[in-house]
Amino acid sequence: MRTRDIIASVIDRPSVFKSKEKLFPEYVPPELPHRERQLRELAQLFKSVIVNPGQISQRVLLTGNIGTGKTAAARVFGREIVSLARSRGISLEYVHINCHRDRTLYAVVSSIAKQIGMSVPNRGLSAYEIYSAILEYLEDENKYVIITLDEFDYFIETAGSDAVYFLIRTYDEFSEYTRRINFIFITRNTTALSRLDDATETYLLRNIIHFYPYTSDELYDILDSRRSLAFYEDTVPDEVLRYIAEIHGRDRGGEGNARAAIETLLVAGEAADAEGAPRITIEHVRKAYVKANPQITILYDRLITLQLHELLFLLAVVRTLKRSQQAYVRIGEVEEEYKYICEELGEKPRRHTQVYEYAMNLRKLDLIETKTSGRGYRGKSTLIGISMAPLDPLENRILDIIKRRIGEHKWRTRIT
Numbered sequence: 327m328r329t330r331d332i333i334a335s336v337i338d339r340p341s342v343f344k345s346k347e348k349l350f351p352e353y354v355p356p357e358l359p360h361r362e363r364q365l366r367e368l369a370q371l372f373k374s375v376i377v378n379p380g381q382i383s384q385r386v387l388l389t390g391n392i393g394t395g396k397t398a399a400a401r402v403f404g405r406e407i408v409s410l411a412r413s414r415g416i417s418l419e420y421v422h423i424n425c426h427r428d429r430t431l432y433a434v435v436s437s438i439a440k441q442i443g444m445s446v447p448n449r450g451l452s453a454y455e456i457y458s459a460i461l462e463y464l465e466d467e468n469k470y471v472i473i474t475l476d477e478f479d480y481f482i483e484t485a486g487s488d489a490v491y492f493l494i495r496t497y498d499e500f501s502e503y504t505r506r507i508n509f510i511f512i513t514r515n516t517t518a519l520s521r522l523d524d525a526t527e528t529y530l531l532r533n534i535i536h537f538y539p540y541t542s543d544e545l546y547d548i549l550d551s552r553r554s555l556a557f558y559e560d561t562v563p564d565e566v567l568r569y570i571a572e573i574h575g576r577d578r579g580g581e582g583n584a585r586a587a588i589e590t591l592l593v594a595g596e597a598a599d600a601e602g603a604p605r606i607t608i609e610h611v612r613k614a615y616v617k618a619n620p621q622i623t624i625l626y627d628r629l630i631t632l633q634l635h636e637l638l639f640l641l642a643v644v645r646t647l648k649r650s651q652q653a654y655v656r657i658g659e660v661e662e663e664y665k666y667i668c669e670e671l672g673e674k675p676r677r678h679t680q681v682y683e684y685a686m687n688l689r690k691l692d693l694i695e696t697k698t699s700g701r702g703y704r705g706k707s708t709l710i711g712i713s714m715a716p717l718d719p720l721e722n723r724i725l726d727i728i729k730r731r732i733g734e735h736k737w738r739t740r741i742t
């Protein structure tokens with residue numbers, strides 16, 4: 327093929343993505359499933375801004391683990407309350423500052439000034455002067471503002487507690503001004519606040535809204551709500567979403583991190599595109615998962631520590647999964663495959679209870695996942711899945727080790 331044709335064939339290949347940006351971390355979605363309670367709490371706390379503007383200056387702290395929707399909730403809340411306020415004739419601005427980027431007092435106040443549309447002269451004003459100018463501007467324009475200081479711990483660490491005090495407490499002393507500034511602070515945990523003086527710490531801890539890690543059912547709904555935004559119809563089967571949700575769900579040992587779940591879906595889509603596949607499969611998800619978790623090479627090293635029959639059983643899991651093209655298979659089917667492999671190799675298959683032990687041990691080593699069958703399966707049975715690696719390279723790796731164990735010669739005569 328000519329170079330031009332090679333390039334064109336890739337560029338013109340159809341994609342599963344309709345709008346990939348809808349999966350980027352900075353995209354703010356229209357709805358936030360399973361964050362209704364947090365949004366309601368925010369609305370309750372900021373009600374006064376709409377009902378009695380200028381009466382009090384509200385401060386709220388959002389905390390929770392990585393990827394639990396703190397930033398998204400603040401932005402969605404800001405967007406909605408601003409438009410609600412405007413529809414009632416109140417001029418409210420929402421300002422979002424990432425303190426990871428702007429971590430000095432000067433950077434923060436300059437960013438506030440810029441986001442509310444003030445022009446700050448370039449002639450060396452101090453942070454304090456800019457802050458007073460902001461207060462005056464709000465007063466002159468009769469504006470109110472909700473300022474989110476996201477990743478606030480970076481600000482505490484870099485700017486120090488005096489700067490925190492200045493930003494959020496001094497305001498209380500400007501008694502001649504109406505209360506026009508409100509704050510939302512975001513930190514993953516509250517330990518960073520202990521660097522502040524006791525009074526300020528207590529002050530910040532007064533209104534806390536918690537964001538809990540997502541369960542797999544919740545992640546499923548979150549992924550589902552992104553699917554129609556980002557992908558063409560029929561390119562992402564339900565079982566793919568279910569599988570990703572189960573990898574990341576808190577109740578299944580994951581982090582409950584929505585960002586990671588959405589990223590897995592994005593990378594799985596890219597893997598499907600790279601192969602020119604019409605839709606995403608479970609195997610694409612496995613590939614995506616490995617890309618995002620390069621530490622799985624450690625798991626590969628664990629293979630060497632397994633007994634021969636554990637390896638044979640794991641090989642049986644891989645082969646049964648490959649044949650079924652599902653995320654999980656029943657342990658009974660795996661055992662059949664295991665017996666078949668043993669027979670081929672002239673190895674005596676171990677008894678059922680022993681095989682069950684192998685499964686439990688492999689699970690302990692994080693080489694497989696197990697769960698009990700629920701809806702959609704007849705009878706109760708143990709289901710086995712593998713998400714730690716794409717199956718093809720894993721199978722080759724296992725085969726290499728088995729061959730070394732039993733001798734290449736025996737292998738070749740027994741299994742072809």
Ligand SMILES: Nc1ncnc2c1ncn2[C@@H]1O[C@H](COP(=O)(O)OP(=O)(O)OP(=O)(O)O)[C@@H](O)[C@H]1O
Pocket residue numbers: 350351352353354355357358359360361390391392393394395396397398399514537548584585588
């Ligand atoms: N309930 C939800 N519905 C839809 N999307 C969500 C939800 N929660 C989180 N997300 C998405 O997941 C990603 C991570 O969320 P977000 O950035 O809000 O997490 P965070 O709590 O701020 O995490 P960090 O502590 O790492 O900053 C974003 O793309 C966000 O849009």
Ligand SMILES: [Mg+2]
Pocket residue numbers: 396397398476
């Ligand atoms: Mg965040």
